[in-house]
Amino acid sequence: MSKPILVAVAWPYASGSRHLGHLAGAYLPADIFARYHRLIGNDVAMVSGSDVHGTPITVRADAEGVSPSAIAERFHAEFVDNWERCGIKWECYTSTGTENHARVTQEMFMTLLEKGHIDKRRSEQFYDEEVGRFLPDRYVEGTCPHCGYTDARGDQCDNCGRTLDPTDLIDPRSKMSGSVPVVRETEHFYLRLSDFADQLGEWLDSRVGWRSHVLNFSKGWITEGLHDRAITRDLEWGVKIPVDDLGPGKRIYVWFDAVIGYLSAAKELSERRGEPDLWRRFWQNPDAESYYFVGKDNVPFHAIIWPAMLMGNGGLNLPTNVPANQYVTFKGGKASASRGVGLTIGEGLDMFEPDSLRYALAASFPEQSDSDISIEEIARRINEELAATWGNLVNRVLSMIHKNHDGAKPATGERTAEDLQLLATVEELLAKEAKQIESVELKAGLRTAMDSAQAVNIYLNATEPWRSAKTDPERSATVLTTALDAINGVRVGLSPYLPFSSAKLDAILGEPTGWERVDVPDGTPIPKPSPLFPKVDLEALEADL
């Protein structure tokens, strides 16, 4: 039975390059999960897009003397290139800059407004008269009233760590122009989040299979008390507010529209495929499932705010699961492209083969807790695990068959209990891995697939087909065909993780028929193999840095 699976992935912010932490935290796990579900025949819609609005983009645009859209287009193009290069496969990758997205956002805004979940409130905020802009808290700097630190930001003091209100700052100044900001009154729309506290709490309590850190954090938010949130900003760069009673110069704020992107992207997919009701299969069918792949910093948006918006709107499916990952750290520090910690996705792909990088990151997915990686650790994973266990296994079996059997799979003789046991083991591990992937334990799933490869290595060492080739060629042939038939199952389990090398094997062994092990037909041509994964020369790599 084909089940609709919405794979919703955090919208990368087009203000700069994304790094390997983002790849390991959201995009790669989503891709592995989606590839698995496509392979078992489910109806998958993996959607996301570049988040192109917001203040940081306008600030960067000003700094470079270009338009905000130029910044957004530059990084959107970079992201699309990143996905292409590392095999992140989407049903729909779009951006928040489309006309469709604006319309869907405005529709949901109006629905929430009409149902009384959005209202207007006045507040006071700093305004930079020099650049003519209201200032987000973090763009106001000044002296911390607690510790005297002179470069405290309006939201928080980096020195003493205390949370601040911009008006607390002594000698406030605008980060944009350096001038002294003035306080002006402004009016905005607010989402009445607090109205949903009870409903959200009950919903979260009913979740099963969610990661404990996601539930803990979300419930903690509710326990502390949900604040109503402003969902519009004094900004020219964003989705227009569909009512005009706030006056000009206001836009819908990015976090409000970015999550709506999951819905608008599904509708865009419908349009692209010419099936107007396609999106309903994912959003209104009670049997559909939805998984939101995000980093832990995004948990409140996906486990609290977005569900509240969906509850308020009505008629749309709530998340099945939000399998948020924790952080990947680089040598102990939080990855940050802007601070030069870790590698951008592009840099990672320049250094490593895409499948090799995917393997190393997947083996280190921060599913339970933060995980630490480094270039050395990535290289170790590739050389000592991926190439040694799996790459070498494929190479040794294909080489022997190619050399000893005229480049084609020989006929299989009588299989011994040992032979049958290997094939059974591969099948059992495939089943075990399937359960792990379905419960989004992707790191464990990869380990299971590697266990399967190791089982074949153990089998070969026990049966020694290179030896029997001289004494009992028929037995040797049977061992090799058994190993090949086993490999044919192992590669199915690895295919969601390693799409590029899997495609290479598809060319020899044929496309996978599904999530199952099948025998390779007798006589299948087996060409002289080349290593699936080149070894990483760490010294040469570091010499380039």
Place this chain on the structure above:
RNA sequence: GGCGACGUAGCUCAGUUGGUGAGAGCGCUCGACUCAUAAUCGAGAGGUCGACAGUUCGAAUCUGUCCGUCGCUACCA
């Protein structure tokens, strides 16, 4: 400050509701094999599960305190 975590073999990490002598991968030592990308396979060494106190017949697992690391703190997304 508040909140959420984390601290388990040299390294990176698993350890469901507390219970046979604490695990995996890699590294290391020894051995086997030599088909294969000096790859593979076996055996072994290596940890008072951050510290202290407590609950319990019994705790890495529950409670408290402390030390250390990290993240979040709602106007970065």
